[in-house]
Amino acid sequence: MSDEHRDLYYHAPSHEDHYDIIDEAGGYNQEPPSISSTYGSQGFDPSSYMSFTECLHGSMDYNSLAKAFGMSPSSSEVFSSKQGNPKPVEIGDLGGGGNGENPVTPNSSVSFSSSEAGVEEDSGKTKKEIPPKRSEDGGECSKKEGKTKKKGEKRQKEPRFAFMTKSEVDHLEDGYRWRKYGQKAVKNSPYPRSYYRCTTQKCTVKKRVERSYQDPSIVITTYEGQHNHPIPATLRGNAAAMFSHSMLTPAPMGTTRPTFPQDFLVQMAPHISNQVGANSMYPQSLNNQHLHHQYHQVPDYGLLQDIAPSMFFKQEP
């Protein structure tokens, strides 16, 4: 795919989920980036402003998210802020279907993506997401039944958000409790991908965690679904506050609002690193153990493809 690096083309497997990855170029080791200048041209709609917390809690819809991202709800785009030269790129499934290649930016620190829920189906892998659960969980159908969903029937796709973070630990604390239910070797990568499920009853949120094979310091975390419950009390202290304050409240007049998802991260970084507070997605531990490592600038967008060719789509089909 070397020639295609510039094209950012990804052969999206039809069965794969598409979601968007937004690479942020905050540059946290320096000073907080100028949010408005970086993405101002992307047409962000302030009214669509929302937080990750909202996303996770289901209080926002994907169209809104997409809107907030400045993209069409049905498209998959990636925005890279390469030095004030934002470039939207479509991307494909980050982990899932993919080929296992780890889409990561060596120099980027936090990026995230999303996909719309229920917009497209997922052919098979998600089947168990709506699972008639298994007996152990309390009376579900047999595993087979769960899998035997009607053939043509499309499974509902859960919304997804993928984050690329620079961290030494694979499993970043995000305020929720997760149970690992699987681990798979990733093709073309020496690092395995771990699968986690929210331990809260009835919460079907899952997340995948994998490490970039190109840059082992980067961890790709993909959230799938939306939490239908608050952050566990024990963790909430740090986790929930941040967003509610820094992200959810309307921007004061004259202040700058982030225009893109990555900006959320950018904006939130200082909060995370300076406050004892966090949000549902980047709570306390991030704050303590990881975030200070996470924000790095993306020097060159092309690099993203070098690193994660499987994840990016060409802008035009």
Place this chain on the structure above:
DNA sequence: CGACTTTGACCCGCGC
């Protein structure tokens, strides 16, 4: 003892 992790097996969809 409950919660969580590990890990091999299994299932399914897709491409060839």
Place this chain on the structure above:
DNA sequence: GCGCGGGTCAAAGTCG
């Protein structure tokens, strides 16, 4: 039809 790869299951092991 077969093989591959991703995703999930579930038994066994580990930990506090």
